Amino acid sequence: MPDLFFSNEKEGHFHNIIMPNVYIRIFPNGSVLYSIRISLTLACPMNLKLYPLDRQICSLRMASYGWTTNDLVFLWKEGDPVQVVKNLHLPRFTLEKFLTDYCNSKTNTGVTTLLTMATQTSGINASLPPVSYTKAIDVWTGVCLTFVFGALLEFALKPLVRHPGDPLALEKRLQCEVHMQAPKRPNCCKTWLSKFPTRQCSRSKRIDVISRITFPLVFALFNLVYWSTYLFREEEDETF
Structure with missing residues (x-):
């Protein structure tokens, strides 16, 4: 089993409701799929000099704890390694309308x-x-x-x-x-x-x-x- 860890992890936990979210599949060609659901909070150094006009890139750093690259190499899955929910969006405020009735000469x-x-x-x-x-x-x-x-x-x-x-x-x-x-x-x-x-x-x-x-x-x-x-x-x- 690969001893994977995240080098820029600040906090993380497994999901165990109702059962531990983990499974192993062995295919006829000998491939083994090990899947586990985890939630991580990762460190991401940012340069905010141009905020809010900036663009930040946060990396997901994975490494083996006990093996070297001569023994174990991590590779991204070909095709679609990263999947994102389509309806995921950041909350925004939309200006619908404004009223000037309360902005008369008596209002400071x-x-x-x-x-x-x-x-x-x-x-x-x-x-x-x-x-x-x-x-x-x-x-x-x-x-x-x-x-x-x-x-x-x-x-x-x-x-x-x-x-x-x-x-x-x-x-x-x-x-x-x-x-x-x-x-x-x-x-x-x-x-x-x-x-x-x-x-x-x-x-x-x-x-x-x-x-x-x-x-x-x-x-x-x-x-x-x-x-x-x-x-x-x-x-x-x-x-x-």
Whole structure:
């Protein structure tokens, strides 16, 4: 009987319900089939620098405990040595729909988004082994948290940035209205330019408009650099 063992095994057990799951068959040509059902937890070193864009390969290492390769050689069965259940799949979350009824002007969506990002970051770190390097998911969540915190900071600074000569600056907000004569035909250029602050507009309004333009542009630039960098590194790692 081959003294087989798994060199990268961390934990394993046999199945004995209701009877031991093992059998031996001897064929007329002298071949002997020995089958046994076991469950194993194997060690698999992983490089998570590109997570979740990584691709890991875990090996199943088998060896003989007392015999050398001169006496015993293990070979995979020809044809279909590994069989996987067809309906086996990983659990995923599917976004069906979302409602905006609860996201009105009275709801502080920034704080909710910040708490959600913090919860997701904690869940990701809890489900992965601790490593000493920065993962791709850490860069993504870190930058997203920075943008959300920046939006909250911009919202908090708006009431403090007022005209220095306004005596009611701390009591009420300065309203800025841009009066434009409605054209007969819709003009996209004038509609876009009307969103920019004029000289009569308050500083807080100017900061708000600048943030509406700066935040999406910077986030789009970050996406371009992020995906270009990590997708290229993924292809490079697969090549080697």
